[in-house]
Amino acid sequence: MITQSQIRNFAIIAHIDHGKSTLADRLLEITGLVKAGSHEEQMLDRNPISRERGITIKLAPVRMQYPHNGQEFILNLIDTPGHVDFSYEVDRTLACVEGAILLVDATKGIQAQTIANAYKAIEKNLTIIPVVNKIDLPQAQTEKTIQQLVDFLGIREEEVFKISAKTGLNVEELLRAVIDQVPPPRETQSVTYTDLQALVFDSYYDTHRGVIAFGRVFEGSIKKGAKVKLAATNISIEVTEVGTFLPELSPSGELTPGQIGYIVTNLKDIHEVRVGDTLIDEKSHIPPLSGYKQVKPMVYASMFTTDNADYLNLKKALEKLYLNDSALDFSPIYSQALGPGFRVGFLGLLHADVVRERLEREFGLSLVLTPPQVEYPFIDGFYQEPVVKIMIFTPQEYLGGIMQLCESYRGTFVTMDNKNQISIIYEMPLSEMISDFFDNLKSVTSGYASLDWELLRYDQVKADKLSILLNGDPIEEFSEVVVQERSFEKGNELVKKLREVIPRQQYEIKIQAQYKGKIIASERISPFRKDVLIHNSKVVGAGDVGRKRKLLEKQKEGKKL
Structure with a gap:
């Protein structure tokens, strides 16, 4: 019988494209869960969009077994995304594990998400195993990258593992280190069902079995037939199946303390299972597990179907994605021009792009999505502007260009660190950052800079609604709140873009931008000549x-x- 001392729960965290999913493939092969050469690369990235883009956009759990020092160990791995838009997936993962492999690409060195994810792990007091990947590549700067990790984590050089996830070099030694260094789940005597505490860290909707929740059991046990409830919503559930990830769903008798697995709830309302909630016994009054923060959308866009008859199909599709994406938020709206639709909240521009592509591919919808915008709360007669802290990692030679760029986007310098690579911290309005800031950052640094950000606060700002008029009629889908100093620039930009995309008609079309009751920009589309x-x-x-x-x-x- 497997005891808690034989369980290791760990995650792989890294900046985007540093090799997390490839390392996961090698671990699956070494533990015998899959045969080398018999599976697709990045096996845990099931989403076709994720495969095509070469990035992980969804956390993926898997259970492996491996013999070590005469004992059989259960290794629960959760592969995590690396893009800043999906950092909430990392938060959910780290709440369920005791250790993390911090993976760094030897050709790129420490980057922004490396630091951000490492801090998340440190805050949760997890054991961190530093690893330098891609040491087999000719452009690898292995020793330089090791020194970066030594300086950042305050460790010795010999504590850093050097591997090639692609070839498998030193990966088995790393796996053994996970067993030796990552602590087992905290021992508990609470194995009865009435003591149950299980954190829901992910979920999805199955048309035949309802909501399937992914959970980590901290106290007590859960099995088929158990009557449990969600602590935050007080919704009761009769569990129809529990099991583990191999990596497919594999039924088991029960989930005991320290284990990570799935729970089939048979619930049909996808809003009833909230990611971050705690499963407890139906008759229990145990409080929810603490430390989890509900993520909130950062940008919003209006979404419509090109055929109004597909409105209900869009609603159902958004509801299904909502369960699998706790950061997604949507509410119904109506447009005179485009008909019924939804105002949808996203974590960032990549998140918005991925959601749109999933809706079109998986549900066969043809969509119109307005440009994502920032929300400006209106409090006590003033608009409040969201301000973010951005951390940029860059080689020394691009420092001047980056500082000029940040200032042109209303950025305020905070601090700078000159160790190895330069790290610069600025405060900047979120509306500026989500425009084309990242594209321009890549341009001025020849693609070498990396970026991480977090919401800092809301500042009072002079702002008002910028309205777009077509032949005098306001078009709400293109209207947005804009700060006063950007109003003229934004108004001109919008009317020029609309002039390029609106087709000519038999009559003249006037496109105008209105701010505080005044027309600040105007374009016209001449009619066809008779x-x-x-x-x-x-x-x-x-x-x-x-x-x-x-x-x-x-x-x-x-x-x-």
């Missing part, structure tokens, strides 16, 4: 070139024909 050489479906003037020229000249002069 073909004066055609009358009653016949060519006027036949072969008389002079008559044709006379008709065209009259039209040009604006004379009535």
Whole structure:
């Protein structure tokens, strides 16, 4: 029988594209869960969008077994995303494990999400195993990267593992280190069902079995037939199945303390299972597990179907994605121009792009998505602007260009660290950062800079609604709150873009930007010219070139024909 001392729960955390999913593949092969060469690369990245983009956008748990020092160990691994938009997935994962592999690409060194994710692990008092990956590549700067980790974590060089996840070099030694260094789950005597405490860290909707929750058992046990409830919502559940991830769902008798697995709830309302909630016994009054923060959307966009008949299909699709994505938020809206739709909240621009692509691919929807915008709360007669703290990692030679760029986006310098790579911290309005700041950052640094950010506070700001008018009628889908100093620039930008995309009609179209009751920018789309050489479906003037020229000249002069 497996005891808690034989369980290791750990995650792989890193900056985007540093090799997390490839390392997970090698671990699955070494533990015999899959056979080398018999599976797709990045096996735990099940989403086709994730595979195509080469990034992890969804956490993925898996249970492995491995013999070590005469004992059989259960290794519960959770692979995590590396992009800043999906950092909430890392938060959920780290609440369920005792250790983390901190993976760094030897060709790139420490980057922004490396630091951000490491701090999350340190805050949760997790054991961190530092690893330098891709040491087999000719451009690898292995020793430099090791020194960065030594300086950052305050460790010795020999504590850093050097591996190649692609070839498998030194990966088995790393696996043994996980067993030796990551502590087992805290021993508990609470194995009865009435003492149950299990954290829900993910979930998805199955059309046949309802909501399937992913959970980590901290106290007590849970099995098929158990009557439990969600502590925050007080909703009762009769469990129809429990099991583990191999990596497919594999039923088991029960989930005991320290184990990570799934719980089939049979609930049909996808809003009833909140990620971050705690499963407890139905008759228990045990409080929810603490330390989990509910994530909130940072940007919003309006979403419509090109065919209004698909409105209900969009609603159902958003509800299904909502269960699997606790950061997604949506509410119904109506547009005179586009019909019924939804105002949808996202974590960032990549999150918005991934959600749109999933809706179109998985549910066959044709969508119109307005540009994502920031919300400005209106409190005591003033707009409040969200301000973020951004951390940029860059080589020394790009420092000047980055500082100029940040200042042009209303950034305020905070501090700078000159160790190895330069790390710069700025405060910046969220609306500036989500525009084209990251694209320009990549441009001025030739792609070498990396960025992490977090919401800092809300500041009172002079702002008002920028309205877009078409022939005098306001179009709400293109209206947004804009700070006063950016109003003229934003108004001109919007009317010029609309002039490029709105097709010509038989009548003139006036496009105007209005701010505080004044028109601040204007463009016009001229109508199609009437073909004066055609009358009653016949060519006027036949072969008389002079008559044709006379008709065209009259039209040009604006004379009535």
